[in-house]
Amino acid sequence: MNATPQPADPGADALGTSAAQARSAVLEQLVRQDPGRFRVLTGDRPTGRLHLGHYFGTLHNRVRLQDLGVELFVVIADYQVLTDRDVADNLTEYVEELALDYLAVGVDPARSTVFTHSAVPALNQLMLPFLSLVSVAELNRNPTVKDEIAHSRQSAVSGLMFTYPVHQAADILFCKANLVPVGQDQLPHLEVTRSIARRFNDRYGHGAAVFPQPEALLSSAPLLLGTDGTKMSKSRGNAIALAADADETARLIKGARTDAQRHIGYDPATRPEVSSLVLLAALCLGRSPQEVAEQIGSAGAAALKKTVTDAVNEYLAPIRARRAEFVADRGYLRQVLREGNERARAVADATLAEVRAAMNSDF
Ligand code: TRP
Numbered sequence: 001m002n003a004t005p006q007p008a009d010p011g012a013d014a015l016g017t018s019a020a021q022a023r024s025a026v027l028e029q030l031v032r033q034d035p036g037r038f039r040v041l042t043g044d045r046p047t048g049r050l051h052l053g054h055y056f057g058t059l060h061n062r063v064r065l066q067d068l069g070v071e072l073f074v075v076i077a078d079y080q081v082l083t084d085r086d087v088a089d090n091l092t093e094y095v096e097e098l099a100l101d102y103l104a105v106g107v108d109p110a111r112s113t114v115f116t117h118s119a120v121p122a123l124n125q126l127m128l129p130f131l132s133l134v135s136v137a138e139l140n141r142n143p144t145v146k147d148e149i150a151h152s153r154q155s156a157v158s159g160l161m162f163t164y165p166v167h168q169a170a171d172i173l174f175c176k177a178n179l180v181p182v183g184q185d186q187l188p189h190l191e192v193t194r195s196i197a198r199r200f201n202d203r204y205g206h207g208a209a210v211f212p213q214p215e216a217l218l219s220s221a222p223l224l225l226g227t228d229g230t231k232m233s234k235s236r237g238n239a240i241a242l243a244a245d246a247d248e249t250a251r252l253i254k255g256a257r258t259d260a261q262r263h264i265g266y267d268p269a270t271r272p273e274v275s276s277l278v279l280l281a282a283l284c285l286g287r288s289p290q291e292v293a294e295q296i297g298s299a300g301a302a303a304l305k306k307t308v309t310d311a312v313n314e315y316l317a318p319i320r321a322r323r324a325e326f327v328a329d330r331g332y333l334r335q336v337l338r339e340g341n342e343r344a345r346a347v348a349d350a351t352l353a354e355v356r357a358a359m360n361s362d363f
């Protein structure tokens with residue numbers, strides 16, 4: 001279970017976004033050729049229900065990788081909730097909502113491991129040696145952390161906010177994942193993870209690699225905007241949750257911003273709101289946005305919204321039906337989390353044992 005998957009390509013180095021994009025195309029090929037060579041770790045903070053932006057941005061891709069035969073670990077990052085707030089409110093509820101969303105979209109607990117990182121002590125213990133491998137200057141210049149500090153709801157920045165990319169490295173490296181599907185904002189964290197893996201191997205590996213250097217798999221999914229034309233986000237109230245019902249979905253889409261032009265077209269640069277609605281319909285219908293826009297043509301925004309509403313509700317119907325089944329069976333849900341945590345603990349214990357042996361501290 002804890003065998004080290006080979007690094008996807010030891011010579012590869014993910015630098016900027018364009019390099020990561022080019023590399024991701026190559027990785028896609030490699031995954032299709034030999035999925036068994038990859039172990040994926042990815043995850044989310046439990047801060048509320050997931051929405052269509054998450055679905056087309058990452059969830060869909062995770063399930064695709066799982067179904068291709070890649071081993072998948074999904075972390076419910078409950079400690080990470082505390083990076084930008086003092087108390088993790090509604091944590092039990094949000095952890096369960098997240099797990100429900102995962103199951104509903106097709107994460108299969110028989111093949112994939114869903115776990116909460118707070119329940120895996122050995123994972124958290126990795127943070128200690130890992131912290132010794134990064135400098136304060138490196139932590140200080142992480143652009144994603146800087147951005148989160150700027151938008152934080154806390155009056156003071158906590159040590160956890162400052163060091164959470166190192167904790168995230170523990171999330172990734174405890175299971176020796178070699179592939180991490182991420183959005184662009186997570187690239188700096190992946191660089192931290194790669195540095196930690198490399199430095200640990202150099203310092204303690206005695207010529208052997210304890211950790212692989214994981215690579216980013218950048219999503220090729222275009223960005224979906226929320227109903228107000230800004231980034232779709234739970235905290236902005238502009239998101240369509242996977243778990244929303246058909247009526248709520250219709251209401252949200254009806255209230256979505258459009259523009260004054262009657263003719264519907266697809267041009268994200270000049271008509272972001274209309275184009276995002278067109279894109280959403282296209283993703284659900286499995287067609288190109290241009291095609292969808294052309295078909296609506298001069299029928300106007302009302303026709304566009306009807307198309308989007310029908311497409312979304314039809315696409316989500318089976319996902320929502322599955323979710324409702326799992327909602328009705330909380331016992332099963334808890335069992336999935338319990339078993340996922342057990343599996344993650346076994347993997348983390350084995351990795352920590354290796355780390356302690358490498359550091360000559362296995363007393
Ligand atoms: N930082 C991620 C987010 O905010 C969640 C996360 C925690 C994660 N640990 C991870 C993502 C490890 C990828 C790998 O959504």
